[in-house]
Amino acid sequence: MREEIMAVSAEALVGEVAKLKVLGYRLVTLSCTELDASNLDILYHFDKDLGLKHLRLTAPKAAAVPSISPVYFAALLVENEIQDFFGLRFEGLVVDYRGTLYLEEEALKTPYCRFSLRSADQREGPAAALDAETNHPNAEKF
Amino acid sequence: MQGIKRFINQLRAKSPWLLHFDCGSCNGCDIEILACLTPVYDVERFGIIHVGNPFHADLLLTSGTVNHRNKKVLANLYSQMPSPKIVVAIGACGLSGGIFREAYNVVGGIDKVIPVDVYVPGCPPKPEAIIDGVVLGLGKLQAPQERNGERKEA
Amino acid sequence: MRKTVIPFGPQHPVLPEPIHLKLTVEDERIIEAIPNLGYVHRGLERLADIRDFHQMIQVVERVCGICSVIHALCYCQGIEEIMGVEVPPRARYLRVMWSELHRIQSHLLWLGLFADSFGFESLFMQFWRVREKIMDISEATTGNRVIVSVNVIGGVRRNPDPEQIRWVLAQIDWVEAELQRLEDTMLEDYTVKKRTVGKGVLTRQQAYELGAVGPVLRGSGVAQDARQTGYAAYGELHFEPVVETDGDCYARNKVRFRETLASIDLIRRAIHRLPDGEVRTKIKGIKPPQGETVNRVEQPRGELLYYLKGSGQKTLDRVRIRTPTFANIPPLLVMLPGHFLSDVPVVTLSIDPCISCTER
Structure with a gap:
């Protein structure tokens, strides 16, 4: 990537984001990618005068990430989207759809997780995970 | 009685009202449907009027794939239309899921x-x-008795 | 006063696409609006797992039919950046031409729908009549009306001959003349002003902080347009963004109308400077994309961002699409409260919602 990327930890995240807001940055969006079975990579993209700046957070799937929507209201949709797609929990969301922003009950849970089909709530025990995998009509496609 | 029925069926086809519902299409089909209503193509010359209320509609034009959330809306709209009703599926996605079928x-x-x-x-x-x-x-619409499950391609 | 919750959508006459807004109203006045999405969600980003990086062009074009050229452009530019492919100059200028044609047809479509949202049906018909000319140009130069599919990795697929280019110039002259005839009605008419001035006001500060993009941001007085970064050939065409300062529905209307005329100008300039030569670089033999990139372009609705990540495989690891309407929904939620229920269609349409983009 051409632009600078700064690594942040989950504890320092909200502070860093608030600092950027004071500096006059606009939140563009968040991009989430699955790294392996237990970790997600979240990129926070910011923009100021057509220049981009990225923050990189490596988040374990099991732990909740602090939401930046109290700082940037615009983050609420994308954080809800990541909750839908990856089953990651964001703490302190302004409006929390609880994983139903896009997906209905019968749809695939956490569809963007290639390594497991478990959602955050079904994390207890391998049996629940197996259920989620076999019950879904589209599960065999991926 | 049979004569009156046939008479009404003939009239129905003279000015059908259509309802358009976009299921999960990319908009490509929707804008082409809207383009049909505008001066260059102008389906209003056939007495066709675009309505927003399913209770008034004879024809349902749908485009796009069905997903888990909008299938309820689609079934709902269909059940609210008075019969006889005709459903026209538009575009590759509406036919089979098209390019999105594996999503x-x-x-x-x-x-x-x-x-x-x-x-x-x-x-x-x-x-x-x-x-x-x-x-x-x-x-x-004119001959609803011929409909029994038979399907034709445009 | 008792509060009532009124659903707006998913099936609504002014909305061509399904979106559901849960409106909490007190009497006739809106207090709160909560969006309910997911009616068009398909899961396109995930298709990157089974389609290779060439086939993904066809998929991203169908994120949204109205701005398919620009989606494909952004995707191709991203892949070209990772793979280090140089695009021939003629292809860069042709990309500008087709992007701007698409912007004109999208803005004309919106101007028509916007006129329809406040009940001015003859204006709707007029804008769509003019728009058909742009569709004809698309069909003549690419073979398709809506999903034109011209962008490929390394350039463009079609190479219009000089006679076709002259014909395009003549056609856009006609479009410009027709638009100038409609300008007076769309921007000066008493009824149009009555329905749009002072509705859905977004201050400069609010628009910037809420992450608004495109005409919503520029209507509030922020001169930001991704075309200023000079991708494709925009850097050589002396591009200037169109800005209005009032931040209401009328300002956004004015931005889009003036942008349509500016796009016609850009097409003329691109055609006059159109270089000769190849339109496509061969990319055979170059390794599949490895690395990550963020690419931004300007869509008719605003700034579009692609995040692409590849690991040297035929299929990409991640394709993340941030579309402009996705960024403009939070500003909409701030705009709606305080307005009458009858203004909801006008204010909602003023962000030019494209739901199939938003939900992908």
Whole structure:
């Protein structure tokens, strides 16, 4: 990537984001990618005068990430989207759809997780995970 | 009695009202459907009026794939339309799921949820093809007894 | 006063696409609006797992049919950046031409729908009549009306001959003349002003902080347009963004109308400077994309961002699409409260919602 990327930890995240807001940055969006079975990579993209700046957070799937929507209201949709797609929990969301922003009950849970089909709530025990995998009509496609 | 029925059926096809519902399409088909209503193609010359209320509609034009959330809306709209009703599925996605068929939130074509009378292929179909499909559907409105499950392509 | 919750959509006459807004109203006045999405969600980003990086062009074009050229452009530019492919100059200028044609047809479509949202049906018909000319140009130069599919990795697929280019110039002259005839009605008419001035006001500060993009941001007085970064050939065409300062529905209307005329100008300039030569670089033999990139372009609705990540495989690891309407929904939620229920269609349409983009 051409632009600078700064690594942040989950504890320092909200502070860093608030600092950027004071500096006059606009939140563009968040991009989430699955790294392996237990970790997600979240990129926070910011923009100021057509220049981009990225923050990189490596988040374990099991732990909740602090939401930046109290700082940037615009983050609420994308954080809800990541909750839908990856089953990651964001703490302190302004409006929390609880994983139903896009997906209905019968749809695939956490569809963007290639390594497991478990959602955050079904994390207890391998049996629940197996259920989620076999019950879904589209599960065999991926 | 039979004569009156036939008479009403003939009248129905003279000024059908259509309802358009976009299921999960990319907008390509929707803008072509809207283009049909505008001066260059102008389906209003056939007495066709675009309405927003399913209770007034004879024809249902649907485009796009069905997904888990909008299938309820689609079934709802279909059940609210008075019979006889004609469903025209527009575009490759409405026919079979098209390019999106493998996506995880896609159920498939329109006919997975409601019966379809006319299939209009294309990605997106040209307005001429859509008008052709609607006219084919009108033929079926006139003779609803011939409908029994038989399907034609536009 | 008792509060009532009124659903707006998913099936609504002014909305061509399904979106559901849960409106909490007190009497006739809106207090709160909560969006309910997911009616068009398909899961396109995930298709990158089974389609290779060439086939993904066809998929991203179908994120949204109205701005398919620009989606494909952004995707191709991203892949070209990772793979280090140089695009021939003629292809860069042709990309500008087709992007701007698409912007004109999208803005004309919106101007028509916007006129329809406040009940001015003859204006709707007029804009769509003019728009058909742009569709004809698309069909003549690419073979398709809506999903034109011209962008490929390394250039463009079609190479219009000089006679075709002259014909395009003549056609856009006609479009410009027709638009100038409609300008007076769309921007000066008493009824149009009555329905749009002072509706859905977004201050400069609010628009910037809420992450608004495109005409919503520029209507509030922020001169930001991704075309200023000079991708494709925009850097050589002396591009200037169109800005209005009032931040209401009328300002956004004015931005889009003036942008349509500016796009016609850009097409003329691109055609006059159109270089000769190849339109496509061969990319055979170059390794599949490895690395990550963020690419931004300007869509008719605003700034579009692609995040692409590849690991040297035929299929990409991640394709993340941030579309402009996705960024404009939070500003909409701030705009709606305080307005009458009858203004909801006008204010909602003023962000030019494209739901199939938003939900992908």
